[in-house]
Amino acid sequence: MAETKTKAKKSSRKKSDALAEHGISEELALELMRDMLLYRRFEEKAEEGYAIGKIGGFCHLHIGQEAGAAGSIKPLRDDDYVMSAYREHTQALAKGVHPNAVMAELYGRKDGSSGGKGGSMHIFDADCRFMGGHGIVGGQVPLATGIAWKIKYRGEETVSLVFMGDAAVNQGGFHEALNMAAVWNLPAIYVVENNEYGMGTAFSRVSRTDMSTKAVPYGIPSHTVDGQDVLACYAFFRDLADKVRHGAGPQFVDLQTYRFRGHSMSDPVSGTYRSVEEVRQAKEERDPIALLRDTLMEAGVLDQETLEEMDAEARQVSLDAADFAEASPPPGPEALYANVWAEINPNGRLFFDGRPESEEAN
Amino acid sequence: MAVMTYREALNEALREEMERDPDVFLMGEEVAEYDGAYKVSKGLLEEFGEQRIVDSPISELGFTGLGVGAAMAGLRPVIEFMTFNFAFLAIDQVINSAAKMYYMSEGQFPMPIVFRGPTGAALQLSAQHSQACETYYSHAPGCKVVTPGTPADAKGLLKAAIRDNDPVAFMEGESLYNFKGEVPDDDDFVIPLGVADLKHEGGDVSIITHGKMIHVALQAAQKLEKDGIHADVLDLRTIRPLDMDAIVETVKKTNRAVYLEEGWPYAGTGAQIVSMIQEEAFDHLDAPIIRVTQADVPMPYAKNLEILAKPSANHVIEAVNKVLYR
Numbered sequence A: 001m002a003e004t005k006t007k008a009k010k011s012s013r014k015k016s017d018a019l020a021e022h023g024i025s026e027e028l029a030l031e032l033m034r035d036m037l038l039y040r041r042f043e044e045k046a047e048e049g050y051a052i053g054k055i056g057g058f059c060h061l062h063i064g065q066e067a068g069a070a071g072s073i074k075p076l077r078d079d080d081y082v083m084s085a086y087r088e089h090t091q092a093l094a095k096g097v098h099p100n101a102v103m104a105e106l107y108g109r110k111d112g113s114s115g116g117k118g119g120s121m122h123i124f125d126a127d128c129r130f131m132g133g134h135g136i137v138g139g140q141v142p143l144a145t146g147i148a149w150k151i152k153y154r155g156e157e158t159v160s161l162v163f164m165g166d167a168a169v170n171q172g173g174f175h176e177a178l179n180m181a182a183v184w185n186l187p188a189i190y191v192v193e194n195n196e197y198g199m200g201t202a203f204s205r206v207s208r209t210d211m212s213t214k215a216v217p218y219g220i221p222s223h224t225v226d227g228q229d230v231l232a233c234y235a236f237f238r239d240l241a242d243k244v245r246h247g248a249g250p251q252f253v254d255l256q257t258y259r260f261r262g263h264s265m266s267d268p269v270s271g272t273y274r275s276v277e278e279v280r281q282a283k284e285e286r287d288p289i290a291l292l293r294d295t296l297m298e299a300g301v302l303d304q305e306t307l308e309e310m311d312a313e314a315r316q317v318s319l320d321a322a323d324f325a326e327a328s329p330p331p332g333p334e335a336l337y338a339n340v341w342a343e344i345n346p347n348g349r350l351f352f353d354g355r356p357e358s359e360e361a362n
Numbered sequence B: 001m002a003v004m005t006y007r008e009a010l011n012e013a014l015r016e017e018m019e020r021d022p023d024v025f026l027m028g029e030e031v032a033e034y035d036g037a038y039k040v041s042k043g044l045l046e047e048f049g050e051q052r053i054v055d056s057p058i059s060e061l062g063f064t065g066l067g068v069g070a071a072m073a074g075l076r077p078v079i080e081f082m083t084f085n086f087a088f089l090a091i092d093q094v095i096n097s098a099a100k101m102y103y104m105s106e107g108q109f110p111m112p113i114v115f116r117g118p119t120g121a122a123l124q125l126s127a128q129h130s131q132a133c134e135t136y137y138s139h140a141p142g143c144k145v146v147t148p149g150t151p152a153d154a155k156g157l158l159k160a161a162i163r164d165n166d167p168v169a170f171m172e173g174e175s176l177y178n179f180k181g182e183v184p185d186d187d188d189f190v191i192p193l194g195v196a197d198l199k200h201e202g203g204d205v206s207i208i209t210h211g212k213m214i215h216v217a218l219q220a221a222q223k224l225e226k227d228g229i230h231a232d233v234l235d236l237r238t239i240r241p242l243d244m245d246a247i248v249e250t251v252k253k254t255n256r257a258v259y260l261e262e263g264w265p266y267a268g269t270g271a272q273i274v275s276m277i278q279e280e281a282f283d284h285l286d287a288p289i290i291r292v293t294q295a296d297v298p299m300p301y302a303k304n305l306e307i308l309a310k311p312s313a314n315h316v317i318e319a320v321n322k323v324l325y326r
């Protein structure tokens, strides 16, 4: 591989400049490739799991938006906080949650990241500082602001990064949270994964102003980033997080991306709200994995063989995750009453359906 | 009688009421171009146009308040919540504005508005998407609460709700939308609010319930029949106004009652009903009334736990056996 690298480097100086321009090493670029391939294969595995009934409920895939996960979370520190909405499987992976734990959660099994009780929309991992998995559109935005409050309160040098969809900016809570973050100069990074649609509604149908204007009234700097270009994302978030952890205050990012699948597994990929042609074109021109592949191949950093190896590995990890999930047992009946309360007080009754407050229930 | 789905029945009710009264409009997320997240408003955009079938941003508090204001000024809004789980964002406008407006203004501002959408659990949607919300609304004086369980009730009650001059929380069920049933052909089929319906007749025990739980109750009643136990299944249909006469009547007949509801037990609808039965029919009871509810926990995602958490026909049968001392 080293050979190919040097050879191709001469032939396409321009492309390898992309790495230099963003201050990204070849090694790191390959790692980002590996990450995105894993996200893609993992989500395809989840799709399969849904189709055969192993996964139930709502399941929202991130396919097409992988660069946003790798490019914004990978540059963060382990002790930085990340929170998201319900399209969060890959973001959890990026923050270090084990693929087995994520898949087992999707399967509703005991070894899932929430013991099978959260499911696809509620992946949590306190150790990884992955703060969920939230199902109410916009609900997570004030929560992440509270995390930023804690960071400032304790004088820490971490950041709170939160993802939301484009539709979430129309919720009141978004505006209230951003205003407070600005007033108190909190270390929060608000990232809109702007995939142009909230379910079947184009953003342009529910907003008269451009996404880049949304945080301006609160005095929060706004940035627009190509969310399909993982190298640009990585460099951008690396620098931004650094500024924020040193007191730059809250930031707003319009991360422009596109969803390749339906809103959830039960919604159509296209329909009256977007055409088959539009989706086809986006897949052809804006696939973040293909874009990075081309850049790296032209730069001679990646060859076909290595790519295939990486892909095989991603498939294997996803397959292993599915096998792991399958082998994990469903949560036992005692889990039903466990963790409703953090504390079972000696006095007074907590449960009201006549079922016992047994010790093992908590 | 025409056979149609619950979804079609709601669609017909909306269409007929919109034809009847130009002040009726429908607003909510995905109601227009997408035909509704659950396709309840299918075809209505085409028929009534953008002014009356309105796609909103995801701004529950905002469009609910907008509806309340429009009702103050004389329109008759139907506000659709994609599900009532999302209406928690808007409940301030329902309780603090809609439910109190008529009173605070000493009758100057009636509030002819309907808030509708599915409530309760579907399948494996986990804690934030699986809540039975009726109790939150029935708690507040000034707000009516309707929970139809069949296509006929859905149609007749929605028409009544739209014509009502008070705010009505009209609660459907995701798992009911495909449910088929007979609906009278009558082109002005309206079921008045506040009238319960005896969905199954028997004399041994009363199973009182509302909303989609009537189907669980009926299933239990059928199984009990095989055991020689004949149950009344009383469907309240509306929780406010409450048909207390029908409740007392069935209790007087059977002397034993079970309340079945989808939501949590603490301060649930059943708690209210049981309290009232003991106030108004204490001498007619031969056993304490038992409530069957969701387990007192947030809804878990895992399939096996979800089954354990939801009230089932077997739970109802157990409760019936208890009140019969069997």
Ligand SMILES: Cc1ncc(C[n+]2csc(CCOP(=O)(O)OP(=O)(O)O)c2C)c(N)n1
Residues within 6 Å of the ligand: A087, A135, A136, A137, A138, A164, A165, A166, A167, A168, A193, A195, A197, A198, A199, A263, B029, B058, B060, B082, B086, B089
């Ligand atoms: C408060 C609330 N309203 C409605 C919904 C139903 N819903 C779930 S996702 C969604 C669309 C959100 O779109 P967007 O924010 O753009 O995120 P994307 O799905 O595109 O990632 C809607 C309407 C919800 N979950 N919460």
Ligand SMILES: [Mg+2]
Residues within 6 Å of the ligand: A165, A166, A167, A193, A194, A195, A196, A197, A198, A199
């Ligand atoms: Mg979107």
